[in-house]
Amino acid sequence: MGLTLAIGAFGVALFTELGQLMNLPSGWLYAIHPNLGWISAILVAVVLVVLVVHVRDKVPGRGVVVTYAVLMVGMVLVVNYFVPYIWLRGHHHTAEFIPVPQADAMLEDDDDVFVLEIDGEARAYPRDWMMIPHIAGDTLGGEHVAMTYCALSNLPLAFDSRIDGEVGDLKVVSQVHNNLVMVNANSGQLYQQITSKSPQGDKTLDHWPAQRMPWRSFREIYPNGKVFHVVESGLLAMVDKATYALFVAGLEPHYEGPDPLFPTLRMDDDRLPPKEQIWGVNLNDEQVAYARSFLEQRPLHNTEIGGEPVLVAWFPEYETLGVFSRKVDGQTLEIAEIDVFGNTSAGKLERLPQYAHVLWMIWSHWFPETRVMA
Numbered sequence: 001m002g003l004t005l006a007i008g009a010f011g012v013a014l015f016t017e018l019g020q021l022m023n024l025p026s027g028w029l030y031a032i033h034p035n036l037g038w039i040s041a042i043l044v045a046v047v048l049v050v051l052v053v054h055v056r057d058k059v060p061g062r063g064v065v066v067t068y069a070v071l072m073v074g075m076v077l078v079v080n081y082f083v084p085y086i087w088l089r090g091h092h093h094t095a096e097f098i099p100v101p102q103a104d105a106m107l108e109d110d111d112d113v114f115v116l117e118i119d120g121e122a123r124a125y126p127r128d129w130m131m132i133p134h135i136a137g138d139t140l141g142g143e144h145v146a147m148t149y150c151a152l153s154n155l156p157l158a159f160d161s162r163i164d165g166e167v168g169d170l171k172v173v174s175q176v177h178n179n180l181v182m183v184n185a186n187s188g189q190l191y192q193q194i195t196s197k198s199p200q201g202d203k204t205l206d207h208w209p210a211q212r213m214p215w216r217s218f219r220e221i222y223p224n225g226k227v228f229h230v231v232e233s234g235l236l237a238m239v240d241k242a243t244y245a246l247f248v249a250g251l252e253p254h255y256e257g258p259d260p261l262f263p264t265l266r267m268d269d270d271r272l273p274p275k276e277q278i279w280g281v282n283l284n285d286e287q288v289a290y291a292r293s294f295l296e297q298r299p300l301h302n303t304e305i306g307g308e309p310v311l312v313a314w315f316p317e318y319e320t321l322g323v324f325s326r327k328v329d330g331q332t333l334e335i336a337e338i339d340v341f342g343n344t345s346a347g348k349l350e351r352l353p354q355y356a357h358v359l360w361m362i363w364s365h366w367f368p369e370t371r372v373m374a
Helices: 002-014 017-021 026-057 062-087 100-104 215-221 234-256 292-297 360-366
Strands: 097-099 112-118 121-126 135-140 143-150 155-160 170-176 179-184 189-192 211-214 226-228 277-283 286-290 300-305 308-315 320-325 355-359 371-373
Touching (some): 002 017, 026 062, 062 170, 100 226, 112 143, 121 135, 121 143, 135 170, 155 355, 170 189, 211 215, 211 320, 277 292, 286 292, 286 300, 355 360
Antiparallel strands (some): 112 121, 135 143, 277 286, 300 308, 308 320
16 A cells, blocks of 8 residues: 555656656656556556455555545546646647637737737737646647647747647646646657657657737737637636646746746756747757847848748837748748738748747757857
């Protein structure tokens, strides 16, 4: 009984924030998660054996057995059900959206929103409304998409929901090195959000290029867009309210204090202040971090990243960044003027993924070879 209690407690720690507070190795989570099913089954089987022995032999005592059974079943449910389906339940296939005028009554001009536009259809995902679910799916412009957000990294990334030719079902697993770990519930494959890669092999999630901007900018640029919004009632609403308050209390020192919330980062790259929010670009395994000071001084930056011609464009009137390919019809262009949609005199540029407002201490931990433009 003692051994199974210890195993259950270890699992709860590993798959919740306790694991990061204890700085447990990330490899343990990656290795154990694929085996959660049979480990949980063994633990439940042991509980049943203890109950049978108690009924037959009256040992251990009733109080001990009841306490043991409740603790064991509770820990199994926390790891396998409570975290992904109750506490941090995503909306990969259940996201709902409201029109801009309706959302405008609930949002402030400066509220932070994540933006995805495909073939003229636009969606906004308010940061505060994404903090609990972490994942919100949709069919946009005929494509299956999933917006994800890790509050610890302050990182929104949008992915193609089609995984291995089928529409996946992404759910929250835990956090590793202050970044979200997800699982495709259809296959059991884990994915690290910031790298888009699976720690279990060579699989990688495909990106959709998202943006980030204040609500007032989205309202002006995409007046016919839709806004992610979830309304819960009853017990779920109470859980969400308590979770949101917990997150806000924990994130304030994480963003503003001297140290990260969880002591799992190297914190040895002083090229930028650890809590500075940067815009990252990651192409062909080359990473570049852009500080806001650089973007304000050079709002149009024609460059190359990962061997690809790229334009990094800062739009001060909208307080948003666009990253674009400079290739049009096979030609590499030098861009001198562009609008927020990517339109130029030579045609519309292809938008590329960006890592908007990610904390430098997180970016530099995961991408230590990154270049810095500051």
